[in-house]
Amino acid sequence: MKVAICAQGTHLDAPMDLRFGRCPYFVVADPQTGEWEHVPNPGPGAAGGAGIQAAQLMIKLKVDAVITGRLGPNAMEVLKKAGIKVYEGTVGTVRQNLEAYRQNRLPLLTQPNAPGGHKP
């Protein structure tokens, strides 16, 4: 079981970043064992298609769920097709959001809640 949380920094106590395509890091954690690692997001440097690129990274990392604040339509479509669940996190640290997820307190996102930011 792997969950990726959008983060402003590289560890569990970093503030969560509400953006998906353009958050600087993902903290990828196993909620059962508590193991975690950080992965840089290729999105922020991209001229366009940041959300799509980040979604591709989630597939490569084989995560089961993503915790983010906002998600555009393209990234949502990719994650849905890949069978990755999306949860809406809130302002706080990565650890707090992971804990909320473990306790089933985060709402499941099934529709994009942000406009597509892509510019080819």
Added chain:
Amino acid sequence: MIVAVASGKGGTGKTTVSTSLALVAAEKGKVCFLDCDVEEPNAHIILKPRLSGQEAVRVRVPVIEQERCTLCGRCADVCAFHALVVLPQEVMVFSPMCHGCGGCWHLCPAGAIHPGWREIGQMEEGECGKIRFVHGRLKVGEAMSPPLIRAVKQRAQAGALNIVDAPPGTSCPVVAAVEGADFCLLVTEPTPFGLHDLELAWEMVSQLGIPCGVVVNRSDGRDEPVEEFCRTRNLPLLMRLPLDRDVARGYARGIPPIAVHPAWKGHFRELLHAISERAGLKCAKS
């Protein structure tokens, strides 16, 4: 000869200038009007052409043969525009992001990608009196306008005065429209914003190596900043059109300024003369 009419931003009256220039030039010789403002073409409202032909403009886009695909992930790594995503069960194509570069179908190790087509818009053409008229209409939501702009420009006629109405701004579509012109008219307004956008447009056009000149539209007689700008850049200020309520009202109803004020024809004849002199310096052959 190709003359492009551009402006750093929208709403400066660029199309007022381009259409009037076409109407005046058509009294003397062959004119071909190419409306390359494909996101919002509006020259037809003034020129009222009779359209007789239509053609879809298409660009290349990858088609994935999912049965042959091994899901190796190569194509998504190769695509600089993030138009491809390799899912655990299939490859997804985000066509609006694709630039048709061909990287993916050349590099797919399984030969599972072949080039297909995607329509980005329509080109329409016809006549208005003696003017040959062509314009492009980009599909709603489509972001890739340069191929459509180039298709419209390919209709330029040898031996005619080809007038290209460029999109506003200074990004790729404007470069696509202005590229290859013999002369570029920069239409501006005498406001601080107008001047800023004029500077950006001038930088772009001079980088393309195209000689240009400035037209001040809706002048209130206090154009010193524009004059100063032109003087320091050695840029000719070729024409000044005054702020005129009748012209604005006529334009809103699709009436060209030279029909509202026939006296303005003289200004445009002089403008035409100035352009041919300056463009001629660069391309004495054509």
